[in-house]
Amino acid sequence: MHGRQSKGGAAASPIKLAVKDLRISYGKAVALQGVNLEIHEHEIFGIIGPANAGKTSFLKALNRMDVFNTGMRVDGEIRFNGLDTRHLKNVYALRSRIGVVFPLPVGLPMTVYDNVALSPRWRGITNKAELDVIVQRCLTRAALWDEVKDRLGALGSLLSGGQQQRLTIARALSQEPDLLMLDEFSIAVDPVTTMRIEDVLKELRQEVTIILVTNLVQQARRLADRTAFFLNGECVEIGVTEDLFTGEVKDKRTRDYVEGRFG
Amino acid sequence: MANSTTAPGAATAAAFDRRDFDWYVDKAVQAIVFVCGISAIIFVLGIFVFVTKEGLGFIVNHMNFHEFFLTPYWSPSDADDPEYGILALMAGTASVTGLAMLVAIPFSLGAAIYIAEFASGKTRETLKVLVELLAAIPSVVWGFIGLVIMNPLIIKWFDVPVGLCVLNAGIILGLMAAPIMTSIAEDALKAVPDRYREAAEAMGATRWQVTYKVVLPAAKNGLLGGVLLGVGRGFGETMAVLMATGHAVNIPNSIFDSVRALTATIAAELGETVVGGEHYQALFTIGILLFLVTFVVNLSADLIVRGIRKG
Numbered sequence: 164m165h166g167r168q169s170k171g172g173a174a175a176s177p178i179k180l181a182v183k184d185l186r187i188s189y190g191k192a193v194a195l196q197g198v199n200l201e202i203h204e205h206e207i208f209g210i211i212g213p214a215n216a217g218k219t220s221f222l223k224a225l226n227r228m229d230v231f232n233t234g235m236r237v238d239g240e241i242r243f244n245g246l247d248t249r250h251l252k253n254v255y256a257l258r259s260r261i262g263v264v265f266p267l268p269v270g271l272p273m274t275v276y277d278n279v280a281l282s283p284r285w286r287g288i289t290n291k292a293e294l295d296v297i298v299q300r301c302l303t304r305a306a307l308w309d310e311v312k313d314r315l316g317a318l319g320s321l322l323s324g325g326q327q328q329r330l331t332i333a334r335a336l337s338q339e340p341d342l343l344m345l346d347e348f349s350i351a352v353d354p355v356t357t358m359r360i361e362d363v364l365k366e367l368r369q370e371v372t373i374i375l376v377t378n379l380v381q382q383a384r385r386l387a388d389r390t391a392f393f394l395n396g397e398c399v400e401i402g403v404t405e406d407l408f409t410g411e412v413k414d415k416r417t418r419d420y421v422e423g424r425f426g
Numbered sequence: 427m428a429n430s431t432t433a434p435g436a437a438t439a440a441a442f443d444r445r446d447f448d449w450y451v452d453k454a455v456q457a458i459v460f461v462c463g464i465s466a467i468i469f470v471l472g473i474f475v476f477v478t479k480e481g482l483g484f485i486v487n488h489m490n491f492h493e494f495f496l497t498p499y500w501s502p503s504d505a506d507d508p509e510y511g512i513l514a515l516m517a518g519t520a521s522v523t524g525l526a527m528l529v530a531i532p533f534s535l536g537a538a539i540y541i542a543e544f545a546s547g548k549t550r551e552t553l554k555v556l557v558e559l560l561a562a563i564p565s566v567v568w569g570f571i572g573l574v575i576m577n578p579l580i581i582k583w584f585d586v587p588v589g590l591c592v593l594n595a596g597i598i599l600g601l602m603a604a605p606i607m608t609s610i611a612e613d614a615l616k617a618v619p620d621r622y623r624e625a626a627e628a629m630g631a632t633r634w635q636v637t638y639k640v641v642l643p644a645a646k647n648g649l650l651g652g653v654l655l656g657v658g659r660g661f662g663e664t665m666a667v668l669m670a671t672g673h674a675v676n677i678p679n680s681i682f683d684s685v686r687a688l689t690a691t692i693a694a695e696l697g698e699t700v701v702g703g704e705h706y707q708a709l710f711t712i713g714i715l716l717f718l719v720t721f722v723v724n725l726s727a728d729l730i731v732r733g734i735r736k737g
Contacts, residue, residue: 226628228624228627228628233546233547255630255631255632256630257630258627258628258629258630259629259630260630261628261630262629263625263628263629265621265624265625265628267621269621269622269624269625271622271625271626271640272618272622272640272643272644273639273640273643281626281629281639282629282630285629285630285631285635331625334625334629335629338629338630
């Protein structure tokens with residue numbers, strides 16, 4: 164029940180991401196259509212909805228990972244910091260501004276240190292002392308530093324699941340992203356670690372904009388300022404999160420879903 | 427374990443205690459595949475025993491270790507004073523194999539990276555089929571290319587009297603080994619899970635950065651294993667090497683010198699020897715040496731590749 168203070172403030176801050184008439188399809192199958200939304204700077208924007216709602220496809224469209232999925236087609240307009248992401252010459256530059264945390268933790272098969280130093284190195288930082296500072300800062304912010312500070316040379320892929328997920332978050336932070344997207348980050352993580360990561364996210368909203376895709380409605384309620392409800396490839400409702408639970412809802416299905424009366 | 431007609435009630439107990447048709451089929455299949463599997467081991471052991479038996483007489487009775495390994499004079503048909511020094515033959519095999527690897531490693535690594543990381547869809551599938559076709563070209567055809575095409579080209583381009591030399595055989599052998607090494611290297615790259623690539627690309631990495639920083643380090647054991655198998659292939663190759671080296675006993679000073687390989691010596695001379703004679707046994711001793719080296723190379727390649735699967 165924290166972080167509700169920006170209820171009014173979020174609307175006033177500048178728009179980080181604007182999506183217009185978004186339609187995502189795989190061949191003839193439409194995964195998501197008719198999405199229009201705006202995400203403001205420094206807000207946590209939740210996306211809830213059952214499986215096959217189009218949540219993950221939505222994230223993939225945002226950072227142009229559609230090129231990874233042959234057959235995935237994205238129509239409509241996505242503006243990131245006001246720039247049209249559909250017509251970029253350099254998608255790599257766009258992706259480097261967006262941190263992604265996947266449902267299953269991905270510790271890259273290199274040391275813990277290298278996992279976090281990878282992106283800074285790609286940005287051209289080679290000074291060891293400078294990298295040390297970045298690595299420590301990112302791991303600390305991801306609530307992992309205390310557990311791994313004595314084994315930074317261990318393989319990232321050999322950490323426990325919860326640690327790998329926090330390593331993934333540290334790696335995403337090392338990109339110094341404008342936008343952090345988390346896709347059901349807690350499905351492979353124990354409840355205690357989940358709560359620790361949630362605390363981390365609450366602090367991070369001071370610095371980055373966060374999109375939190377989750378299938379735990381209570382997680383969205385705990386964290387998100389505003390939340391969108393996706394269902395079967397359409398965006399049913401967008402609103403201040405608490406309103407979805409207790410206030411007015413435009414669509415009855417939203418209330419049914421958040422209260423678990425669905426199916 | 428009856429899995430078909432288990433009747434309920436009292437019949438169940440009887441069914442649990444009855445060996446049915448499926449049970450016998452299972453046992454029969456187990457026995458057949460066991461024989462197939464074990465026969466490979468038996469054949470390899472049998473060949474090793476045969477080669478050793480034929481060569482052992484020479485090792486015990488005639489072989490002078492110093493002469494055999496450290497002198498370059500190979501004249502087994504000299505009736506009065508036959509000489510059995512394989513230093514020049516080893517130098518021939520080593521120089522050709524070494525040059526072949528210099529040719530094959532960059533080619534096959536590049537091809538594997540292109541196929542596994544950069545090409546997509548039809549290009550990738552077409553290339554894979556073509557590479558496998560290349561691997562299926564018989565070695566005598568490669569030898570023929572060395573003899574008929576490479577030979578005059580080397581004479582013309584480098585202005586040397588003979589074009590059958592280390593360079594010729596090295597290039598031919600390199601081209602022969604490249605498709606197999608490409609296939610193995612590509613398998614090693616494909617074994618790297620896609621989620622690593624996806625995670626790295628999501629960070630804004632270009633394809634090359636992903637390949638160089640994430641995929642290649644993760645696949646390095648498999649790649650090394652592929653290279654070693656290529657070395658084994660080059661070491662044991664006979665026909666192409668026989669045709670393209672010039673087959674002259676010689677420690678090479680340059681890549682334009684003709685040499686003779688261990689394998690080619692066996693192939694060329696075995697038919698003319700007296701079965702069981704000294705020369706015959708000396709050739710089998712070379713066979714033992716080749717067997718051991720190839721075995722060690724392949725075994726270490728296998729261990730290295732296995733290492734990555736576990737790690």
